Amino acid sequence: MKKYDAKQQKTSVSGNPLNLILGGVFALLLIWGLFRINPYPAATPAATPIPAAVQVQPAPTAPSAAPAEETVTGEAPETTEEPAVPAVEKAVYRIPEGQTAPAPNPAAFGCVPVESAAQMEEVYQKAVELGLLEAGEAVAFRSDADFNRGSYYQDIMYYLDETLLVVCWKELVGGATLTMCEIKIGDGSQMRMNIWGDINNENDNNYLSQAIAGLNCVVAMNTDKCKARGDGILICDRQIYKYNENPYAGNLKRYNCLDNCLVTGDGDFLFTYRLEERTLEEMQQFVADNNVIFSMSFGPCLIDEGQMRTGYFPGDENYIEYAFGENEKPYSRAGIGQLGTRHYVYCSLNHSDEMAANWTMRDFAENMYARGYFRNFYALDGGQTAELIINDTIYNHIDFGAERLTSNWLYFCSALPEGAAS
Amino acid sequence: MTRTSFLIMLGTLLSFLLTAILYKKRTGSITAVLAFYPMAFILSVLFCRFLHWYSAGQLYRSLFQALFNLKMGTYSGAGIVIGTCLAGWITAKLGLCRSRGKLMDCFAPGFLLLFLFIRLSAWGTGRCQGGKNITAKLLHFFPICVKGTDAAGNTYWRFATFAFEAVLLLIAFVFVLKFYAEAGTRRMKKPAGRFGNVWKWALTLFSAMDIVLDSTRIDSLHFTFRKILTLNRFSSFVSIGQVIPAVVLLCVFVYYLKNSVKARGFRSGHALALAAFVLGLVLIGYFGEYKWQRLGKYWSYLSMAAGSGLIVYTVRQLMESCVKRTRPKPEEE
Numbered sequence: 001m002k003k004y005d006a007k008q009q010k011t012s013v014s015g016n017p018l019n020l021i022l023g024g025v026f027a028l029l030l031i032w033g034l035f036r037i038n039p040y041p042a043a044t045p046a047a048t049p050i051p052a053a054v055q056v057q058p059a060p061t062a063p064s065a066a067p068a069e070e071t072v073t074g075e076a077p078e079t080t081e082e083p084a085v086p087a088v089e090k091a092v093y094r095i096p097e098g099q100t101a102p103a104p105n106p107a108a109f110g111c112v113p114v115e116s117a118a119q120m121e122e123v124y125q126k127a128v129e130l131g132l133l134e135a136g137e138a139v140a141f142r143s144d145a146d147f148n149r150g151s152y153y154q155d156i157m158y159y160l161d162e163t164l165l166v167v168c169w170k171e172l173v174g175g176a177t178l179t180m181c182e183i184k185i186g187d188g189s190q191m192r193m194n195i196w197g198d199i200n201n202e203n204d205n206n207y208l209s210q211a212i213a214g215l216n217c218v219v220a221m222n223t224d225k226c227k228a229r230g231d232g233i234l235i236c237d238r239q240i241y242k243y244n245e246n247p248y249a250g251n252l253k254r255y256n257c258l259d260n261c262l263v264t265g266d267g268d269f270l271f272t273y274r275l276e277e278r279t280l281e282e283m284q285q286f287v288a289d290n291n292v293i294f295s296m297s298f299g300p301c302l303i304d305e306g307q308m309r310t311g312y313f314p315g316d317e318n319y320i321e322y323a324f325g326e327n328e329k330p331y332s333r334a335g336i337g338q339l340g341t342r343h344y345v346y347c348s349l350n351h352s353d354e355m356a357a358n359w360t361m362r363d364f365a366e367n368m369y370a371r372g373y374f375r376n377f378y379a380l381d382g383g384q385t386a387e388l389i390i391n392d393t394i395y396n397h398i399d400f401g402a403e404r405l406t407s408n409w410l411y412f413c414s415a416l417p418e419g420a421a422s
Numbered sequence: 423m424t425r426t427s428f429l430i431m432l433g434t435l436l437s438f439l440l441t442a443i444l445y446k447k448r449t450g451s452i453t454a455v456l457a458f459y460p461m462a463f464i465l466s467v468l469f470c471r472f473l474h475w476y477s478a479g480q481l482y483r484s485l486f487q488a489l490f491n492l493k494m495g496t497y498s499g500a501g502i503v504i505g506t507c508l509a510g511w512i513t514a515k516l517g518l519c520r521s522r523g524k525l526m527d528c529f530a531p532g533f534l535l536l537f538l539f540i541r542l543s544a545w546g547t548g549r550c551q552g553g554k555n556i557t558a559k560l561l562h563f564f565p566i567c568v569k570g571t572d573a574a575g576n577t578y579w580r581f582a583t584f585a586f587e588a589v590l591l592l593i594a595f596v597f598v599l600k601f602y603a604e605a606g607t608r609r610m611k612k613p614a615g616r617f618g619n620v621w622k623w624a625l626t627l628f629s630a631m632d633i634v635l636d637s638t639r640i641d642s643l644h645f646t647f648r649k650i651l652t653l654n655r656f657s658s659f660v661s662i663g664q665v666i667p668a669v670v671l672l673c674v675f676v677y678y679l680k681n682s683v684k685a686r687g688f689r690s691g692h693a694l695a696l697a698a699f700v701l702g703l704v705l706i707g708y709f710g711e712y713k714w715q716r717l718g719k720y721w722s723y724l725s726m727a728a729g730s731g732l733i734v735y736t737v738r739q740l741m742e743s744c745v746k747r748t749r750p751k752p753e754e755e
Contacts, residue, residue, distance in 0.1 A: 022456035026438070029463050033431045034423045037467070039497040039540070040549040405478075 093163050093415035095189040097237070097293075101216045101413035105161055108414070109218075109391050112156045114147035120167065123158055127165045132184055133343075138373045140182045140345045145171040157390050159218045163415040164190060166219045168388065168395050173349075173367065176357050179396035181219060181346040181388055183412050188267030188342060190415050192217075193294040195236055195408040199227070205405035208387050209394060217411035219390045221336075221346050224298040224381050227407035231323060232258040232297025233272070235287060242297075243280050248323065251275060255283075257323045259299035261378040265291040267342040269376050271301045274311075274320065296336075296380065296410070298324055302365040303337065303377040313362040325379060327361035332399050334386035336410070337368060337377030345374070348386040351399045426543040433539020434463070437532035444528040444602070454519035458509055458529070466505030473498035477643035477662055498643050499540065499632075500666040503625070506533065523617025530624035531599045537628065538591040544584040552581030552638040565589055583638045587631065594627040611685035614678070614744040622674045626737050629667035629674075630730040636663035637711055637726060664711065668703070671733055675699050678740035685744055698736045705729030 095101050112119050120143055127133040148170035159166040163186040170179050185191055196211050197204035212220045226234045231254050234242035244254035262270040270290055300312045300322050310316040334348040349357045368377045384399040385406060438459050442452045468489055474497055475488035481495050482488040514522035544550045556567050556579045565585035570578050602620045610616055636642055642661045683692055710726030
């Protein structure tokens with residue numbers, strides 16, 4: 001190593017060639033940095049603004065849209081029970097598998113202040129008139145709910161066309177904000193799952209707000225971060241991608257240590273429960289027999305066939321600690337349930353400015369069950385993962401105030417062909 | 423060239439000039455500074471990019487792309503701490519300066535000045551926003567808050583993390599400069615080194631503020647344990663921007679505790695300092711960060727601020743316990 005020489009070092013900058021070289025290098029680096037170093041690139045532009053409150057128009061006397069590329073025909077026209085409403089011949093639109101959904105109609109989005117929540121009854125009535133909802137069908141939205149008026153996203157947002165009804169609102173439950181999203185689709189093909197990037201690369205993730213670009217979704221939500229976890233089942237486009245039969249703990253195996261939610265082509269939820277034994281071949285047969293399109297793996301399944309399920313909470317008979325979700329701790333929660341045929345409600349309880357979320361999974365289950373309208377209900381990954389986007393706008397308050405990188409999401413889209421009047 | 427790039431390079435230049443002036447005044451030469459800065463620049467960029475690639479690898483096709491294609495992606499500021507420390511070590515190893523501690527002491531105020539400009543450069547880019555919404559109108563003023571508009575056209579106010587940190591860095595810069603001026607009159611009890619204390623003090627102040635403010639950021643980078651421990655549930659949970667400052671604080675604390683014990687023998691004050699440091703970490707880590715992530719309560723920030731303040735105080739007390747209380751000899755070169 002070169003020995004330090006104070007005399008040599010104490011020469012002036014210009015008199016020492018080493019200094020000149022080093023100074024030149026540093027100057028070049030500074031100039032280079034001027035054009036290359038930018039740790040704060042401009043933020044991504046805002047998404048499409050939500051239009052102001054849309055006035056609900058009277059229903060058309062007949063569907064004005066042309067059928068989509070693939071139309072299921074032969075169904076009897078559905079009519080409402082009210083004689084004042086003219087009969088509507090219902091066309092059922094389907095989005096072919098593997099094809100991008102048609103873009104939603106911007107005019108079909110609406111926004112209603114909570115002070116005018118009663119206006120939403122007109123929207124639901126319109127959905128009945130369009131044949132999307134059946135007259136008298138149970139819905140989750142109540143105009144007299146205790147709406148959250150504290151955060152800046154207190155407005156009720158909705159989308160309605162002939163094929164899709166989405167209503168998002170926030171209500172207060174014990175001081176905490178519960179974000180709700182009610183969805184009714186005309187066909188099972190409108191409920192889709194998207195997996196980001198390479199399905200086998202667990203590090204290939206994205207933020208939901210960025211990942212949904214081009215999907216033409218009306219509403220999207222995170223589900224289970226399926227690529228990041230080795231447990232449960234992963235089915236996508238009718239193919240099984242994850243089915244690990246190695247032991248998890250006790251009698252549980254990796255694939256059956258969770259309740260798995262399988263979504264069929266008709267938009268129904270099927271469940272495989274913990275400890276249910278199936279070989280991979282049997283599972284493949286099950287998928288084929290039941291027309292299973294994709295799966296969600298988190299759980300537990302809190303309600304099935306209208307009954308609250310047990311075994312997940314301390315004190316329950318046959319209690320086994322659930323693998324995911326920190327069920328016994330007060331925490332944020334999320335889940336999705338089915339009210340009826342192609343009729344769903346997504347719920348997310350997040351940290352909010354008003355009050356931190358404080359539900360155990362049992363609290364969550366009891367609250368959902370007490371609502372009385374769920375045929376089934378399946379818990380999803382809550383906390384920071386839980387995110388709901390409608391019309392490219394993040395609707396719920398995400399825990400810690402920031403999106404999380406995730407790998408897969410559930411989304412709903414309109415099947416109405418682009419350009420067709422709603 | 424963007425305004426951000428311009429401000430950062432301006433900060434780098436001012437930092438260099440300040441370091442060169444201080445070092446020239448102390449040693450009569452600036453060769454070491456001229457060698458140190460390009461090295462620190464390159465190493466910092468590489469480490470900043472490496473850390474960002476490690477935490478947000480999905481944004482890059484490969485590590486090579488992350489390190490050398492600077493047109494895309496961004497940086498982790500913690501890499502500057504690693505890059506500058508390594509550059510100081512290499513400069514000394516190359517024989518370009520007699521005392522690494524002396525070089526780093528001269529660099530300490532410039533380090534804070536550089537970070538001040540880096541944080542200031544975020545202003546107006548939309549990246550100054552912290553993750554926390556501020557609803558109290560009383561707090562809606564710069565640099566506490568920054569106004570934004572969401573996609574739906576609603577106005578919101580968020581904590582202006584970087585602007586707030588810039589103010590704190592300015593205060594720390596003044597403190598460190600003052601400490602630098604006083605440091606020449608101090609002699610440490612052996613085996614504590616005479617030089618390097620200003621640098622350690624600057625790192626302590628910087629780490630103590632960064633460990634708290636990282637928690638308010640909307641874009642914190644996290645350790646990914648997936649490949650290491652297969653603890654999937656903890657992935658994207660532990661922040662790099664908090665762990666690296668915590669490690670720095672621990673290193674500084676251990677350094678002064680060890681030297682203080684060697685110089686003065688083990689005393690009850692050392693046990694107290696150890697307890698205070700552990701308490702500080704618990705306040706930051708458990709009652710602050712962990713509880714904040716779980717409960718989102720404002721008191722978590724107060725807990726973190728109290729914890730980091732306690733650690734800073736403890737380090738300073740240990741540092742003082744190493745000072746020789748005699749008339750200092752004239753500085754020799």
